[in-house]
Amino acid sequence: MSVDKILQDLKNDHNFRTLPHLRHEGKFVYKESKKLLNLASNDYLALSYDEELKEEFLSNLKKEYNYFSSSSSRSLSGNFGIYEELEDYLKADFKDKEILHFNSGYHLNLSCIAALSSLNKTLFLADKLIHASMIDGLRLNGADFFRYKHNDLDHLVSLIQKHYEKYENIIILSEALFSMDGDFSDLKALVELKKNYPKIKLYIDEAHSVGCFDKKGLGFAKSLGLENEIDFLVFTFGKAVASMGACMICAKKYKDFFINKARAFIYSTALPPINVAFTLFIFKNMAKFQNKRENLYHLSQFLKDKLQEKNLQILGDSYIISLILGDNKKALAIAQILEKGGIFAPAIKEPTVPKNTARIRFSLHAGLDQNDLEQILELL
Ligand SMILES: Cc1ncc(COP(=O)(O)O)c(C=O)c1O
Structure with missing residues (x-):
């Protein structure tokens, strides 16, 4: 056409x-x-x-982070200390997890899901309403996936049962708070599923809930005390956090895997340090909001x-x-x-x-x- x-x-x-x-x-x-x-x-x-908040940020900004470009990917010279400061700050609230910062939620979902789809015998089961960035990640490398009716656990379980024996990993993709219908996933029920089906891993996008739930704004899963049960938890910073960027919260071996295999992480100039410093500043102030x-x-x-x-x-x-x-x-x-x-x-x-x-x-x-x-x- x-x-x-x-x-x-x-x-x-x-x-x-x-x-x-x-x-x-x-x-x-x-x-x-x-x-x-x-x-x-x-x-x-x-x-x-x-404006007051922005003033406070700018007047306390360290000279070493007053850069409007990182001028390289983090794998080369772009890894300014502020990336690790932010990752370490968030890590303190996520026991046994590591944090990896990405340039955007789109970059993160696209490249992490594409990387995960290269793992042996991996099936994705995706809520019908997940965001385009996750769908694009599924399509990029031709992942095996099925979509279940929006928030329909019976449909999800029927797909799990049908395909369970054929796969080694089954990754469920959902959002904590859905961007367009404004409803929540039943995270408790999803976590419960892992008890009956040990091959299941949960990948939950908190783009629309980070900042607005939990006393420190650390999202919906955290507000329910379920953060350690979610294998891949995604925060994005361009919405309630009023900044730009995103992070993946996952086990250390997956952080290492994404540093090596998430192509949008490897092949894109890292966000400007000043931007990352602003994200950290907002998280440090989150309890006040x-x-x-x-x-x-x-x-x-x-x-x-x-x-x-x-x-x-x-x-x-x-x-x-x-x-x-x-x-x-x-x-x-x-x-x-x-x-x-x-x-x-x-x-x-x-x-x-x-x-x-x-x-x-x-x-x-x-x-x-x-x-x-x-x-x-x-x-x-
Ligand atoms: C659920 C969800 N995930 C990911 C993204 C992408 O995040 P970003 O705007 O940081 O690329 C969006 C936003 O637009 C979103 O709504």
Whole structure:
């Protein structure tokens, strides 16, 4: 198919992506000079525009980390001390685990899953709604995998039973808090499965939960005391942590394996030291953000209750709340109504979400207040 035809088909399906011109100011964005409340970022703790926090970070930044490039991969000269400082800091809270920093969650999932798929007789069982970065990791080296219906443990168990004898390793891929449906995996039940099926390993992505759960913001698994049962735990830093990067939390032998076999780790310039220093600074301050986590929880509950009172079809058990609209055209029309009313919450369409589940995804953050949410409710 030609490029022209592909682009035309996307336009016909109301699914042609363009990049909005935006100017950011606190919790607002300006789009074509119209001021809009930003409900499309993943800045869950509202740290990205906390000017005092940024000032404090910059005024204490060590000269040796004031670099805007690491100028090399970590395997060569790019391994500034700040990488190991961050890894050691996080390791203190994860008994028997090691930490490995990556440039992004996409890099991490793509390359770690691709590396794991090269292991002998390894099968992946993936929740139907896992993020594209994990799917791409499965596809890169042609992994053996099946997808189970979203959060459907019966379906998962039936797949385990069907394939158990043929494989040496069975790796279950899921997210702690799902990015688009805003619901949680049943981590306790997944951990229980390991007792009956010892070949199982759990790979859990906490991209949307790190920062927002546990007193030190160390994620959903940690808040349940299950972190040691998860074989591969993934944090990303571009959302609630208001930075960039990601880390894999796993046993030492797997850290060594990824240093040697995760190609995005080996063949990409490591993130700038200043960026990694900011991630560490945020983690050191995480305990102080408990009031933000609580505020986020109350805001989420309020919006969810009010949307339900309006009999709208919504999904989400926390600060990611999706208003399901079905077809792309309808989702685009509602996004436009919201934008006219001062709210930036673009339509989310396939392939980001399954066909016919186009939606508005409200991504709440701790910098909002009840009036902001009332403004949304008036428009729906
Ligand atoms: C569940 C999940 N995993 C991984 C990623 C990728 O992380 P990053 O934005 O750091 O590449 C995302 C984000 O977009 C995500 O939602």
